[in-house]
Amino acid sequence: MKKLINDPSTVTQEAVEGFVAAHEDIVVQLDGLVVARKGGAVQGKVGLVSGGGSGHEPLHAGFVGVGMLDAAVPGAMFTSPTPDPILVATKAADGGAGVLHIVKNYTGDVLNFETAAELADAEDIEVATVVVNDDVAVEDSLYTAGRRGVAGTVLVEKIAGVAAERGDDLQAVLAVAQKVNAQVRSMGVALTACTVPHAGKPSFDLAEDEIEIGIGIHGEPGRRRIPLASADEITDLLLDPVVEDLGLSGGENVLLLVNGMGGTPASELSIVYRHARKQLEARGVTVARSLVGNYVTSLEMQGASVTVLVLDDELTALYDAPVRTAALRWEL
Amino acid sequence: MKKLINDPSTVTQEAVEGFVAAHEDIVVQLDGLVVARKGGAVQGKVGLVSGGGSGHEPLHAGFVGVGMLDAAVPGAMFTSPTPDPILVATKAADGGAGVLHIVKNYTGDVLNFETAAELADAEDIEVATVVVNDDVAVEDSLYTAGRRGVAGTVLVEKIAGVAAERGDDLQAVLAVAQKVNAQVRSMGVALTACTVPHAGKPSFDLAEDEIEIGIGIHGEPGRRRIPLASADEITDLLLDPVVEDLGLSGGENVLLLVNGMGGTPASELSIVYRHARKQLEARGVTVARSLVGNYVTSLEMQGASVTVLVLDDELTALYDAPVRTAALRWEL
Amino acid sequence: MSAATLDVAWARRFVTLATETVVEHRVELSELDREIGDGDHGENLARGFTAVAAAVDGSSAETVGGVLKLVATTLMSTVGGAAGPLYGTAFLRAAKVSDAPEIDAEGVHTLLDAGLEGIVARGKANVGDKTMVDAWTPAVAAAQSSAASGASPAEVLRAAADAAQQGAVDTDPLVALKGRASYLGERSVGHRDPGAASSALLLDAAARAAQA
Amino acid sequence: MSAATLDVAWARRFVTLATETVVEHRVELSELDREIGDGDHGENLARGFTAVAAAVDGSSAETVGGVLKLVATTLMSTVGGAAGPLYGTAFLRAAKVSDAPEIDAEGVHTLLDAGLEGIVARGKANVGDKTMVDAWTPAVAAAQSSAASGASPAEVLRAAADAAQQGAVDTDPLVALKGRASYLGERSVGHRDPGAASSALLLDAAARAAQA
Numbered sequence A, B: 001m002k003k004l005i006n007d008p009s010t011v012t013q014e015a016v017e018g019f020v021a022a023h024e025d026i027v028v029q030l031d032g033l034v035v036a037r038k039g040g041a042v043q044g045k046v047g048l049v050s051g052g053g054s055g056h057e058p059l060h061a062g063f064v065g066v067g068m069l070d071a072a073v074p075g076a077m078f079t080s081p082t083p084d085p086i087l088v089a090t091k092a093a094d095g096g097a098g099v100l101h102i103v104k105n106y107t108g109d110v111l112n113f114e115t116a117a118e119l120a121d122a123e124d125i126e127v128a129t130v131v132v133n134d135d136v137a138v139e140d141s142l143y144t145a146g147r148r149g150v151a152g153t154v155l156v157e158k159i160a161g162v163a164a165e166r167g168d169d170l171q172a173v174l175a176v177a178q179k180v181n182a183q184v185r186s187m188g189v190a191l192t193a194c195t196v197p198h199a200g201k202p203s204f205d206l207a208e209d210e211i212e213i214g215i216g217i218h219g220e221p222g223r224r225r226i227p228l229a230s231a232d233e234i235t236d237l238l239l240d241p242v243v244e245d246l247g248l249s250g251g252e253n254v255l256l257l258v259n260g261m262g263g264t265p266a267s268e269l270s271i272v273y274r275h276a277r278k279q280l281e282a283r284g285v286t287v288a289r290s291l292v293g294n295y296v297t298s299l300e301m302q303g304a305s306v307t308v309l310v311l312d313d314e315l316t317a318l319y320d321a322p323v324r325t326a327a328l329r330w331e332l
Numbered sequence C, D: 001m002s003a004a005t006l007d008v009a010w011a012r013r014f015v016t017l018a019t020e021t022v023v024e025h026r027v028e029l030s031e032l033d034r035e036i037g038d039g040d041h042g043e044n045l046a047r048g049f050t051a052v053a054a055a056v057d058g059s060s061a062e063t064v065g066g067v068l069k070l071v072a073t074t075l076m077s078t079v080g081g082a083a084g085p086l087y088g089t090a091f092l093r094a095a096k097v098s099d100a101p102e103i104d105a106e107g108v109h110t111l112l113d114a115g116l117e118g119i120v121a122r123g124k125a126n127v128g129d130k131t132m133v134d135a136w137t138p139a140v141a142a143a144q145s146s147a148a149s150g151a152s153p154a155e156v157l158r159a160a161a162d163a164a165q166q167g168a169v170d171t172d173p174l175v176a177l178k179g180r181a182s183y184l185g186e187r188s189v190g191h192r193d194p195g196a197a198s199s200a201l202l203l204d205a206a207a208r209a210a211q212a
């Protein structure tokens, strides 16, 4: 294992410290490694809190700032945070209008946020929760812990963030978040596994000519293993189930997000984007907005995911609205 | 070799196509894979052109847009572009006030840009050239092809870009670019090698417990090989020669750029940033601006570089001014 | 011959032995989790129980329940992941029914039963879903019949621990339906559930603590 | 016995053989470059000469210089890297002194000398800097004495090619002072310069083209 770290047990803490120092114009660090918007909660605004295991950077701390999250809670590497820091973040985000928890659908995240919401309730902070589950790789959600939350989470955070910013109340922000979650689907591929620092060895074993289709973002194995194929073939394997699950029939406007898993060269993401876009357009779908880059990663894993969000005028306007975070930033 | 590509011979072309499609609000594609600012040359503004081998994305195409480059010329993987597309880019960037070529100091880049400048001259376009050479890893520049251009290039492009934007003439823009180049120094480390698609195998061989200090961005071996060390120790090995070469004695304001080589988790870059910042502050140097991320990469190489730019009021103001490119974007 | 009741000293010995066994099996548990999950289960529990040992060491808890409550809250606030809230709730429920200086054989069964209920309340897993429930369920059943047959608390715990261990082994052929391993579907077959394995280790620590 | 002059047919045969040899040695040249550079030299030249072959095939050039000029401009616009402008300039200068239907033995020497001058003008390397100059310099010297001794053009080229090959071998112990390999300093010792190696291959192709 080769990593730019000092000690597996201090990775998360040092990474958060470094992140906050590098972005001191946008964020501050609170107890328990919580990263919160500089300047504190905005009075009267619904607060947005997300969190989860570390190792998916820039998710979530990279999305704290105007137009997105009020606070993020990084857990240990690939391990959901405990209720205490989630409560710290919830209090920090509370401007008196309640707080939305944006939770990726993993048993650990769901349970810990659930407990934190109970604790917040005991302190009279109203909490609503949206559980993001955009990963179509999980086929039989009846026979599993349900679909996982993956790259679509960024879009939920971006769009709900602006809804909160414009003054929507908690139920309205929740409704927007749920709408995004209902209309976004993703699927990913791993070419290589990643190595969690304290584990010291790859999270799974892949042969030199194998790839894992439907990979999770924690190095959980995916749908199936297939021989290495061309970028266009792989892109089809990711895009087709997404398109099918969304029931796209042509005429839709969509946002296409091609997300890198952390160790993928930017040029390869562009190649995946190119083909995904062509295929969508061939089906009569208009790619109205695009994002290509490392947004929801798995440490140094090589691979990518394809996410499609079906847009309408409201979602498009909310997506376009200004955002000022470490990892997503635009004004117009 | 595991890559999300279709064919080694089409990687650059498909990547540029995908990149341009994803950022169609900012850039257009011209003949010979040239990426130019949407809307064409700005009349009366000095045009900025940069380019070099592909594989360093987002450099350079990711920095085309308002406040930075007018056009970028991606060569084949790790191979500087030929004069023809550089001429195409130079013409596209020319708004009648001349064009600045920003060239990283590699024999191939220097020679091809030189030829292109002669061709441009023959078409009555005035060209000035700044050769960026910020890499302190090359010790005896008298006995080598000279110091290489690495991550500092981004800062030259950003700051000279704004100088051009505010209406400076060609000599003034050149002077600003040269000033940045004179005040910026970098040094990098590789934990793993990268694999150029058509080569099919790693650009160099590193044992499981070895790292390469002073690596170039083309997989050229660096200053020396040492056993894997802690992030703090490695950061010192990168930062110390930079600080020494700049002659920092305390009291300076600097911009600290921690650049990922493409395959490094964001958390590790934060850990490097954290220590570099601490060390600078311990020497009485103020880190007034920071950038942490993948800006000048070597495909999927794991590693990082540390860059320090000594700021003054002029450079700070130019750095802070709005920029709107695919990879660097802010308005305030 | 073993004592008719267990007291706070047992609870403290349990914490010591549990911490030891979890730290000792850290790599093994993470390896099980690496195969069908995300490879952090051993690390999560080692971090949690190290904190538990320190907390209990520094506390003046005088009842079994007092110790178990501290175990619960510490696990809840240090483990994270799925196992944190699940074990946290288990120990919290167990603490509630054992807030006494001494517990007898039937008390041991009640305690384990409350723990299992907590896990199920939180995680909603059924028997056979290939989770820690598959270790706890046979453990509670074994504790019940052992207690009913007049065994000592130590014997009840031993019966429970052995049944948990068998339950963990019996998860090998199952298809996971809950937790991270469920994403693997059929591919989870042939692997032991890490939470079931750690549950067996914890119950074995409890049994050994009672023998001392 | 070989002819007293070389004509455009020789130049065209040279292009064919040069393309063949470069493509054949593509991996080997890139491997040399991988050791002390960035591993693309073979790929660069293979791309360039493939384009050259197509360009020359489709052209109606009727002089040696005409063919060599097409080689020059095509290499310049397809190779990139350091080798593109260097070889491009070499062939451009060589073309300038060979714009005739036939060239004799002394003409061959003049042609090679012009090529070397082009490389030096562009790259400013000295002999011993471990670059292609170290293949071309002995090649030009050998061509000069061979031509002076009354050899045929084919013999002059053979002498030049053999000297270039020896020159390439002789770069092995050198410390690179120009180009990418110079960053390695002492670590470049023990490796052959890829540009010197490809220069030897090209001159060998020129010599073989003259023998046919």
Ligand SMILES: Nc1ncnc2c1ncn2[C@@H]1O[C@H](COP(=O)(O)OP(=O)(O)O)[C@@H](O)[C@H]1O
Residues within 6 Å of the ligand: A078, A079, A080, A107, A108, A109, C033, C037, C038, C039, C040, C041, C044, C080, C081, C082, C083, C084, C086, C119, C122, C123, C124, C125, C130, C131, C132, C133, C178, C179, C180, C193, C194, C195, C196
């Ligand atoms: N819904 C559930 N009910 C009961 N136990 C569960 C459930 N989900 C997961 N588990 C248990 O948790 C264990 C995994 O714990 P751990 O690896 O610490 O958490 P995570 O899966 O979040 O990484 C599994 O082996 C399983 O025994």
Ligand SMILES: Nc1ncnc2c1ncn2[C@@H]1O[C@H](COP(=O)(O)OP(=O)(O)O)[C@@H](O)[C@H]1O
Residues within 6 Å of the ligand: B078, B079, B080, B107, B108, B109, D033, D037, D038, D039, D040, D041, D044, D080, D081, D082, D083, D084, D086, D119, D122, D123, D124, D125, D130, D131, D132, D133, D178, D179, D180, D193, D194, D195, D196
């Ligand atoms: N300044 C120079 N003068 C002469 N030859 C040079 C010079 N710099 C580099 N070369 C030659 O170019 C070769 C490398 O070519 P190539 O690999 O195609 O370009 P790059 O180094 O840009 O990747 C070297 O082996 C050397 O022979």
Ligand SMILES: [Mg+2]
Residues within 6 Å of the ligand: A053, A078, A079, A080, A108, C038, C040, C081, C082
């Ligand atoms: Mg986990």
Ligand SMILES: [Mg+2]
Residues within 6 Å of the ligand: B053, B078, B079, B080, B108, D038, D040, D081, D082
């Ligand atoms: Mg090159």
Ligand SMILES: [Mg+2]
Residues within 6 Å of the ligand: C033, C037, C038, C039, C040, C041, C081, C180
């Ligand atoms: Mg786990």
Ligand SMILES: [Mg+2]
Residues within 6 Å of the ligand: D033, D037, D038, D039, D040, D041, D081, D180
């Ligand atoms: Mg090369």
